[in-house]
Amino acid sequence: MITMKDIIREGNPTLRAVAKEVSVPLSDEDIKLGKDMMEFLKNSQDPVKAEELKLRGGVGLAAPQLDISKRIIAVHVPNGDLENPEPTLSAVMYNPKILSHSVQDACLGEGEGCLSVDREVPGYVVRHNKITLSYVDATGEKQKIRLKNYEAIVVQHEIDHLNGVMFYDHINPENPYALKDGVLVIE
Ligand SMILES: OCN(O)CCCc1ccccc1
Ligand code: NI
Numbered sequence: 001m002i003t004m005k006d007i008i009r010e011g012n013p014t015l016r017a018v019a020k021e022v023s024v025p026l027s028d029e030d031i032k033l034g035k036d037m038m039e040f041l042k043n044s045q046d047p048v049k050a051e052e053l054k055l056r057g058g059v060g061l062a063a064p065q066l067d068i069s070k071r072i073i074a075v076h077v078p079n080g081d082l083e084n085p086e087p088t089l090s091a092v093m094y095n096p097k098i099l100s101h102s103v104q105d106a107c108l109g110e111g112e113g114c115l116s117v118d119r120e121v122p123g124y125v126v127r128h129n130k131i132t133l134s135y136v137d138a139t140g141e142k143q144k145i146r147l148k149n150y151e152a153i154v155v156q157h158e159i160d161h162l163n164g165v166m167f168y169d170h171i172n173p174e175n176p177y178a179l180k181d182g183v184l185v186i187e
Contacts, residue, residue: 002040003053007115008067015116016164019062019069021095025140030072034092034138037061037074045078058115060154062161065116071095073158077151089151091143093135096159099144101128106184108153112167121168123176127156129184149186 008014022030044055063072073096077089106129111122130148133155137143147155157167172178179185 001043001053002036002061002066004055004115007065009116009118010166012067012116014064014067014069015161015166017064017069018164019064019071019162021071022136024094024136026094026136026138030070030094031138033063033066033068033070034072034074034094037063037066037072038076038090038092041074041076045076056115060158061115062158064161064164071162073155073162075151075154075158077154089147089154091135092138093133093143093155093158094137096133096135096155096162098128098131098156098159099134100132102130102148104129104182104184105180106149106153106186107179108150109185109187111171112153112157114157114167116161117166117168121171123168123171124179124183124185125153125157125167125170126179126183127153127170131156149184153186 043049044058059077060075063070072094074092078087105126107124107126112125131152132146134144
């Protein structure tokens, strides 16, 4: 089971490497890794388990954060209202690739954080508002989906990890809250 001790922190060179594509059909090892990553996310969002296991809450995780330089991400985005436990996006993605994106940019009003960054780094992280994404799913099937807003932002944060990019690389060092015209601020 993955816990915080398995997550590498900034300074570890793996976070700055470009991760390798996984072979398809997927190996048992890569399938198990994906399952373990998804289990971590669900545990991290469960108040009892997160407390027991001392987990920081996360909506996404990338294999390089486990010091595994492979193009595998997991995302588990809970639905806002507690009544409806259905997540808005829950998937393990192998070899995810952004095929196209909107001209429209977006950022989270509250900025971003990262399980591999043990500090606050304030500022807007400007990303694409909408993306068209291809990936291989846990069954080995090719998928092609369109995402927007928060789900699109989470997936871009994770794909950045596969390319050695950290969220704060996108923050304007002169003015962390500078925004070009037309960028959608998502609250
Ligand atoms: O890489 C996953 N991770 O460090 C957990 C935080 C994920 C995340 C946080 C804010 C906005 C987008 C994604
Ligand atoms: Ni991260």
